[in-house]
Amino acid sequence: MKLVRFGPAGSEKPGIVDGDGTIRDLSSIVDDLTGDALSPAGLERLRGVDPASLPAAPSGARLGPCVPMPYNFLAIGLNYADHAAETGSPIPAEPILFNKAPTSISGPNDDIVLLKDSVKTDWEVELAFVIGTECFNVPADKALDHVAGYCLCNDVSERFWQTESTGQWVKGKSAPTYGPVGPWLVTADEIADPQNLAMHLDVNGKRMQTGSTTTMIFGVIELIAYASRFMKLLPGDIVTTGTPPGVGLGMKPPVFLKAGDVVELSMEGLGEQRQKVVAP
Template sequence: MKLVRYGAPGQEKPGMIDSQGQLRDLSGHVADITGRAFEAGLMDTLRGIDPATLPRVDNSPRIGPCVGDVRTFWAIGLNYTDHAEETGAPIPKEPILFNKAASCIVGPYDDVILPPGSVEADWEVELALLIGKRSYRISEAEAADAIAGYFICNDVSEREYQLKREGLWTKGKCCPTFGPIGPWLVTPDEFKNPQDKGLWLDLNGTRTQTGHTSKMIFTIAHIVSYVSQFLILEAGDIITTGTPPGVGLGMAPNVFLKAGDEMHLGIDGLGAQRQTVVAFPG
């Protein structure tokens, strides 16, 4: 099942993509696509709906973030061996955990805005997931039951803020528009094995990132279980799980985003995103 949110920013409606790729309106059945809705039994409601009975949405609306009411945006760093190697970082012995601000979330086709003075903004295609139930200190075997669905995240990063300023990575990860998610959330029954998916990203029509989730250092199940050992994962939390090689920081010489650049990125079974990079207004 592919679930989507569409409409103007802050006014998104819930939708579903049918088997022919047609957007259908779900607002007559559910209020929104959120982790808390999944925890309250959203899937039971959706299983009883024939997509053909839902109203068609034919006016090509804006596609918004595929998840609303995000509680906390967790992220895993250096989770692909070849990405760690390209950046000169040691292979981590445990998952590297950091935050992105929920305020950085935008839709999959919205512009990415460079913060004032940005000189080292970078791209990162990643597999992300939504937590659909409250989970604390769960095992890897229990992790799958905590996941409501999967989607694409572009973990846009300002490397100067992240690596050359004092403190945590977080300050380079949270700028407004630095978290495009979507275009849709795919439920685990349709997405199937998350460790068997290809990822890619093109910058201005040139392939820069090519990866496969089988190359993850820490699997999805391990990540969810691991994070839950340190904190309570709540329904509505999202976790983005690291990027494969091919980021601008790993190139020699480095390549960073500038106004006018276009990113096009995708993951098997999850569709594709496209963003144009723009300068900070004013």
Template sequence: MRLVRYGRPGKEKPGLFDEEGRVRDLSAIIGDIDAAALGDKALRKLARIDPKTLPLVRGTPRFGVPVKGVGKFIGIGMNYADHAAETGAEPPREPIFFLKATSSLSGPDDPVQLPKGSKKTDWEVELGVVIGTRAQYVTEEEALNHVAGYCVVNDVSERAYQFEMGGQWDKGKGCDTFGPVGPFLVTRDEIHDVQDLDLYLEVNGKRMQSGNTSSMIFSVAQIVSYVSRFMTLEPGDIITTGTPPGVGMGRSPQRFLKKGDKLRLGIAGLGEQQQEVVAFPK
């Protein structure tokens, strides 16, 4: 299934895509796509519904984050060796992870807002993993059973805040609008091999990033298992799993986002995002 939340910010309704790519309204079936809807039993119940029996959503609605009530938004750093190389870093021996503020979450096509004083805001297309059932000290063999599904994430990052101002990476990762997620949550049964998905990102029509999840240093199963050793993962938590090469920081000369830039990014089978970069409102 491809589950979505559509409508104005803060007023989103649950929905799903039918076989023709049209949005169907789920609000008579479930209250929202939240923790209660992400377990295996709840997803199987939704999967039994014939989409043709659901009301058709007219027009081209805005999409929000496909999960309501995200408790933790966890990022994995330097998880592609070629990305680590372009930044001058050694590939990590163990997963690096950090927290992105949940206040950074935004819809997949909502504008990306440059924070005040930003000079090095960068892009990062990433595979997002949505947790479906509670995971605590899970093995790699068990890990994917705790996943509800997958989505596209743009791990927008302000590099000066991240690397030049001391402290943790969180400082450059959690600004408002720095976490576009969606357009939809694709349930794990729809993805044949999560370690063989193409990723891409364009800025103003120019391809900047191309990669495949087969190049991850740590697989999705390894990541879920590893993170669950240090914090309990709850339904609705999102882990964004690292980016392939081609970020602005790694280019020569470096290239960072400016007002008016247009981003287009996606992952095979998981849909596409499009964002315009805007200035911080005065």
């Protein structure tokens, strides 16, 4: 299933994409795509619904983030060897965990609003996964049982605040609109192998990133087993898994986003995003 949320920011309704690509309103079935709705039983209930029996969403409705604001928006740093190399960083011996503020979440086509005094805002196309059941001290062989589905994420990053201003990554990753997710939450049963998905990202029509999850250092299974040693992940939590090479920081000379730029990204099976960059 491809699950969505549509409508004005803060008032989104849950939806499902039917076989013709029409968004159908699920709000008579579930209040939102959170909690029990993301559990195996909740998703099985949604599979039993005939989309044709549901009203269509208004034509041209805004797409919101594919899940509502999570408790945790966890991210993985330097998870592609060639991306680590382009930033001048060593390949990590174990996953690098950091947080994006949950309030950074935004819709897949919402504007990226630059931070005040931003000087080095960058892009990162990433595979993200959404937790479906409570997850703590999970062994690797049970890890995927806790995944509700997968989505596309742009891990927008202000590099100066991330690495040069006392080096706290969360500061450069957490501004409102710096976490577009969606358009869809694609349930795990529709993604045969999350470690074999092609992706790319363009800025103003120029290809910047081309990659595949085949080159991730730590795959989804390893990330769940590792992260759940240190924290409890809850239904609806988002984990975004790192980016391939081609970020602005790695260009020679570096290139960063400015007002008026347009960022477009896509991933195999997970849809597309398009964001316009605007001044604060």
